[in-house]
Amino acid sequence: MTLQTDILGKAANQARGLAIDAVHACASGHLGLPLGCAELGAVLFGHALSLNPEHPRWINRDRFVLSAGHGSMFLYSWLHLVGFDLPMEQIARFRSLHSMTPGHPEFRETPGVEATTGPLGQGVGNAVGMAVAGQMAAARFNTPGHVIFDSHVVCLAGDGCMQEGVAMEAVEFAGHQRLDNLILIYDSNGVTLDAMAYMTQSENTALRFKAIGWDVQTVDGYDMAAFLRAFNRAKRAKSGKPQFILVRTVIAKGIPEVQGTQKGHGEGGAKFAESARAGLGLPADQHFYVSDDVRAYFGAHKRRLVRAYNRWNKTYKAWREANPEKAALLESAASRPSAAHLLAKIPLFAPDVKLAGTRAAGRDVLQPIAAELPLLVGGSADLYGSTYNYIAADKDFDASNRAGRNIRFGIREHGMAAIANGLAYDGIFRPSVATFLVFADYSRPPMRLAALSKLPVIYVYTHDSIGVGEDGPTHEPVETVSALRLIPNMVVIRPADPEETAGAFAAALERTDGPTLIALSRQAVPVLNEISPHLRRGGVLKGAYVALQESAPLGVILLASGSELQLALAAAKELGAGARVVSVPSFEIFDRQPEEYREAVLPPSCRRRVAIEAGVTGLWRKYVGLDGKIVGIDRFGLSAPAQVIFTELGITAEVLVAAARSLAP
Numbered sequence: 003m004t005l006q007t008d009i010l011g012k013a014a015n016q017a018r019g020l021a022i023d024a025v026h027a028c029a030s031g032h033l034g035l036p037l038g039c040a041e042l043g044a045v046l047f048g049h050a051l052s053l054n055p056e057h058p059r060w061i062n063r064d065r066f067v068l069s070a071g072h073g074s075m076f077l078y079s080w081l082h083l084v085g086f087d088l089p090m091e092q093i094a095r096f097r098s099l100h101s102m103t104p105g106h107p108e109f110r111e112t113p114g115v116e117a118t119t120g121p122l123g124q125g126v127g128n129a130v131g132m133a134v135a136g137q138m139a140a141a142r143f144n145t146p147g148h149v150i151f152d153s154h155v156v157c158l159a160g161d162g163c164m165q166e167g168v169a170m171e172a173v174e175f176a177g178h179q180r181l182d183n184l185i186l187i188y189d190s191n192g193v194t195l196d197a198m199a200y201m202t203q204s205e206n207t208a209l210r211f212k213a214i215g216w217d218v219q220t221v222d223g224y225d226m227a228a229f230l231r232a233f234n235r236a237k238r239a240k241s242g243k244p245q246f247i248l249v250r251t252v253i254a255k256g257i258p259e260v261q262g263t264q265k266g267h268g269e270g271g272a273k274f275a276e277s278a279r280a281g282l283g284l285p286a287d288q289h290f291y292v293s294d295d296v297r298a299y300f301g302a303h304k305r306r307l308v309r310a311y312n313r314w315n316k317t318y319k320a321w322r323e324a325n326p327e328k329a330a331l332l333e334s335a336a337s338r339p340s341a342a343h344l345l346a347k348i349p350l351f352a353p354d355v356k357l358a359g360t361r362a363a364g365r366d367v368l369q370p371i372a373a374e375l376p377l378l379v380g381g382s383a384d385l386y387g388s389t390y391n392y393i394a395a396d397k398d399f400d401a402s403n404r405a406g407r408n409i410r411f412g413i414r415e416h417g418m419a420a421i422a423n424g425l426a427y428d429g430i431f432r433p434s435v436a437t438f439l440v441f442a443d444y445s446r447p448p449m450r451l452a453a454l455s456k457l458p459v460i461y462v463y464t465h466d467s468i469g470v471g472e473d474g475p476t477h478e479p480v481e482t483v484s485a486l487r488l489i490p491n492m493v494v495i496r497p498a499d500p501e502e503t504a505g506a507f508a509a510a511l512e513r514t515d516g517p518t519l520i521a522l523s524r525q526a527v528p529v530l531n532e533i534s535p536h537l538r539r540g541g542v543l544k545g546a547y548v549a550l551q552e553s554a555p556l557g558v559i560l561l562a563s564g565s566e567l568q569l570a571l572a573a574a575k576e577l578g579a580g581a582r583v584v585s586v587p588s589f590e591i592f593d594r595q596p597e598e599y600r601e602a603v604l605p606p607s608c609r610r611r612v613a614i615e616a617g618v619t620g621l622w623r624k625y626v627g628l629d630g631k632i633v634g635i636d637r638f639g640l641s642a643p644a645q646v647i648f649t650e651l652g653i654t655a656e657v658l659v660a661a662a663r664s665l666a667p
């Protein structure tokens with residue numbers, strides 16, 4: 003079909019009107035991008051993107067990610083116009099409580115919103131992750147007879163996204179990996195928030211992208227036919243490279259008083275709403291206006307999209323019939339693995355096994371789980387050799403092997419976690435990523451977004467304490483475990499030994515409504531044979547459990563996580579029969595247990611409690627209470643052999659015994 007520039011031009015101005023009216027109504031928001039990119043929206047949503055508004059999660063849709071999430075009204079207007087279930091009253095309720103049109107796009111809140119964006123650059127990383135997922139899905143599920151995956155990922159990003167490090171990490175990775183199903187559209191308007199962009203950037207972005215292995219085109223953002231040609235060329239490119247389209251635009255185009263300047267970025271232009279609306283040919287007395295002919299055009303376009311979907315669906319049905327095993331696997335992506343089922347697949351560890359830390363237990367636990375869950379994929383930021391998060395039965399994901407399940411991210415922790423989010427948004431593959439725990443700080447923004455967006459990403463982060471030893475304080479997380487526990491909807495699990503590690507992986511994989519961090523030790527830990535293996539595994543699924551039951555009236559409770567559980571068990575022997583040891587691998591899982599269980603583990607009547615963890619102490623207070631004590635590390639670590647540091651910083655059974663004895667009777 004030829005591009006209907008007349009009606010799409012009209013639609014672009016009406017989309018401008020929707021943005022002006024919505025921003026005017028709530029007196030906040032960003033007009034710059036929705037106005038500056040209106041013609042791009044018209045071409046994409048009115049012509050070029052392959053979507054089905056009736057079925058927003060259709061597996062072979064083009065994914066559109068608005069990385070410049072502040073321009074959310076762009077997305078809402080076009081999703082509304084193309085017929086997603088986003089009624090006009092929701093557009094009019096932009097940014098108001100419980101509307102489907104929050105300030106920045108939020109995954110799960112609005113049909114058609116593919117990713118939560120707003121923190122600049124993240125959407126670029128997410129788009130790269132979706133492109134990885136698209137490549138993996140095509141390799142695993144397409145057959146010579148039937149192509150069911152051939153869609154593209156389209157990302158719209160501005161100067162802000164281009165300046166962010168996370169985007170740079172992700173686009174370098176995309177270039178290296180030759181992700182040719184990815185199209186990045188750069189809204190190059192020369193303006194950021196505070197100032198004109200030349201105040202903060204002087205790079206040649208097109209050359210930058212060429213240098214990292216992308217195909218680059220430059221077009222005028224108001225020549226719809228030229229933009230469509232560039233877009234189609236990008237879709238059909240045979241170079242094996244990701245596609246960059248630099249589009250020259252004018253921020254806030256349509257409000258002459260502010261357009262082309264930083265005053266056009268935010269809501270400032272809204273005070274010129276009436277004259278702008280008149281200039282755009284919109285009726286003065288009708289806000290949130292869409293003309294009948296524009297409605298009719300988009301109605302017909304939606305029918306075309308649904309027909310294309312129906313054609314695909316025929317192929318899908320034939321594929322499903324011909325490939326029942328592949329189909330069952332693909333459809334299993336929607337199901338929730340059961341922890342009990344997974345645990346049954348993980349052999350018990352030998353009681354005398356000698357392993358290089360819980361990280362090595364993690365390696366051994368991962369293999370049978372990966373065999374059981376073929377959609378589980380893993381990756382590491384150049385630390386497979388230390389984190390052991392490699393699926394040994396499979397190979398690397400790369401341009402020659404898109405079915406590979408191990409992704410080498412390079413030293414790009416921020417990009418890695420944003421890409422993992424992209425895989426999780428896509429929803430077919432289950433991503434787990436790995437690095438040193440101390441570098442969680444390098445990947446924290448996407449971890450927060452995973453928690454906010456309820457993405458089931460698994461972080462296998464190792465070297466979880468001063469047990470790192472000789473590498474010293476730069477590499478020894480002391481505050482990291484607690485810092486991650488503070489993120490709402492993040493589950494942190496710090497297992498004590500190999501069987502608890504099995505429980506941690508099973509719990510993480512069973513979780514489908516948010517991310518889970520598994521913190522594993524570098525240093526060897528004993529197998530805690532005095533606790534039954536089934537209790538160690540099952541206890542993790544409850545977050546905390548009685549690891550050692552007192553055999554006399556309860557006198558003191560010792561709480562510990564991870565590698566310090568062995569110290570609590572040793573201290574209990576010293577303290578005698580009235581001492582109970584509670585293993586606390588996960589605060590968040592424990593806090594969700596019924597009150598009855600929590601009180602059975604930590605009876606309120608016993609206020610003599612001491613916790614031990616090789617990290618900052620503050621968060622343990624809720625379990626030990628005001629009368630209790632905490633043995634921890636409220637300072638940075640040291641560079642020395644691990645055991646020397648534990649002793650020097652007082653993370654020992656002796657210190658724990660002394661703390662318990664110092665409690666009031």
Ligand SMILES: Cc1ncc(C[n+]2csc(CCOP(=O)(O)OP(=O)(O)O)c2C)c(N)n1
Nearest residue numbers: 034120121122160161162163193194195267
């Ligand atoms: C990580 C992050 N830092 C800062 C901001 C605040 N912020 C929102 S938009 C913006 C300027 C972005 O400039 P550009 O991408 O060129 O957008 P445009 O001005 O073209 O709308 C800033 C700094 C943010 N959303 N995310």
